[in-house]
Amino acid sequence: MSNPIISVKDLTKTYKQTEAVKAINFEVEEGEIFGFLGPNGAGKSTTINMICTMLKPTSGSITINGYDVKKDKDKVRASIGIIFQENTLDEKLTANENLMLHCRFYKVPKDKRQERIREVLEIVDLVEVSKQRVETFSGGMKRRLEIARGLLHYPKVLFLDEPTVGLDPQTRSHLWEYILKLKKKEGITMFLTTHYLDEAEISDRVAIMDQGDIIAIDSPTALKDQLGGDMIELSTEDNDQALREIDEKVSGAEVSVEGDTIHLKVESSDAFISSFIKTLEIPITRLNIRKPTLNDVFLAFTGRKIGDAKE
Numbered sequence: 402m403s404n405p406i407i408s409v410k411d412l413t414k415t416y417k418q419t420e421a422v423k424a425i426n427f428e429v430e431e432g433e434i435f436g437f438l439g440p441n442g443a444g445k446s447t448t449i450n451m452i453c454t455m456l457k458p459t460s461g462s463i464t465i466n467g468y469d470v471k472k473d474k475d476k477v478r479a480s481i482g483i484i485f486q487e488n489t490l491d492e493k494l495t496a497n498e499n500l501m502l503h504c505r506f507y508k509v510p511k512d513k514r515q516e517r518i519r520e521v522l523e524i525v526d527l528v529e530v531s532k533q534r535v536e537t538f539s540g541g542m543k544r545r546l547e548i549a550r551g552l553l554h555y556p557k558v559l560f561l562d563e564p565t566v567g568l569d570p571q572t573r574s575h576l577w578e579y580i581l582k583l584k585k586k587e588g589i590t591m592f593l594t595t596h597y598l599d600e601a602e603i604s605d606r607v608a609i610m611d612q613g614d615i616i617a618i619d620s621p622t623a624l625k626d627q628l629g630g631d632m633i634e635l636s637t638e639d640n641d642q643a644l645r646e647i648d649e650k651v652s653g654a655e656v657s658v659e660g661d662t663i664h665l666k667v668e669s670s671d672a673f674i675s676s677f678i679k680t681l682e683i684p685i686t687r688l689n690i691r692k693p694t695l696n697d698v699f700l701a702f703t704g705r706k707i708g709d710a711k712e
């Protein structure tokens with residue numbers, strides 16, 4: 402990698418009986434959006450907490466912005482911003498006051514504070530409401546304010562843990578626009594976790610973690626191409642009978658069932674579909690052909706859907 406801003410080598414974390422992170426290696430390039438995905442208990446939080454200096458590794462090394470996480474904790478901390486899942490704003494204070502508190506915490510020079518605050522509020526379009534109390538804000542505005550706060554000390558890397566959780570779809574897509582704007586304008590590296598795999602598509606690269614290991618790492622497109630083929634989804638008048646027929650008469654498809662939908666993964670739907678429709682005696686009530694998504698990639702690599710993993 403030409404210019405890694407994060408470099409993780411043989412990173413391991415063992416809790417008493419659990420090997421939560423098993424000698425993982427990866428790099429994040431400066432300026433990229435890096436998606437970090439995995440089912441519950443995969444080891445994502447443990448990894449992120451070690452990268453952000455909040456948890457001591459059992460072994461291995463991490464450097465951020467050229468600083469060693471063990472030796473240069475303060476410099477690492479100054480290089481990163483973290484947006485947590487929970488709202489950590491003081492609701493009784495105004496947006497401006499919340500940011501001022503953070504400036505003090507991060508020792509932003511006094512004469513620079515107001516200017517910085519305005520700058521970050523502009524990025525997330527909250528200048529107009531800077532004197533309003535946070536308790537009057539919508540969920541999306543609060544998230545944006547948290548992002549602004551995370552940017553106050555000019556971090557090189559911003560960690561976003563489930564940044565859109567709990568927001569409605571429109572606000573979610575709006576928030577992604579801000580995040581993309583940030584990447585473009587400020588060149589900030591973003592390390593992102595999300596359970597919404599359609600949102601992870603925004604990443605330049607994603608890593609999929611499972612049981613303490615990184616089991617896949619590449620661009621969303623490359624991962625989907627690796628999976629290859631087409632996905633066919635169908636419902637029939639009697640899915641049990643359809644499955645028996647598929648088992649007896651159809652070859653060249655990986656079959657799975659979810660609720661009242663039968664999924665067939667085939668190499669090429671063009672070659673497959675016309676003979677398939679003729680072969681099946683039970684009437685088909687619904688048929689859909691699509692390309693693999695990150696959800697399919699996740700399922701193929703972990704054997705689970707990310708939605709199931711959340712339970």
Ligand SMILES: Nc1ncnc2c1ncn2[C@@H]1O[C@H](COP(=O)(O)OP(=O)(O)OP(=O)(O)O)[C@@H](O)[C@H]1O
Nearest residue numbers: 416417419421439440441442443444445446447448
């Ligand atoms: N403080 C701890 N003590 C003991 N075991 C722990 C501790 N924290 C995490 N674990 C275990 O380490 C493994 C990885 O957990 P981790 O929280 O890192 O997963 P995760 O991928 O972040 O999951 P989630 O999506 O739920 O946040 C799990 O088996 C978990 O039970």
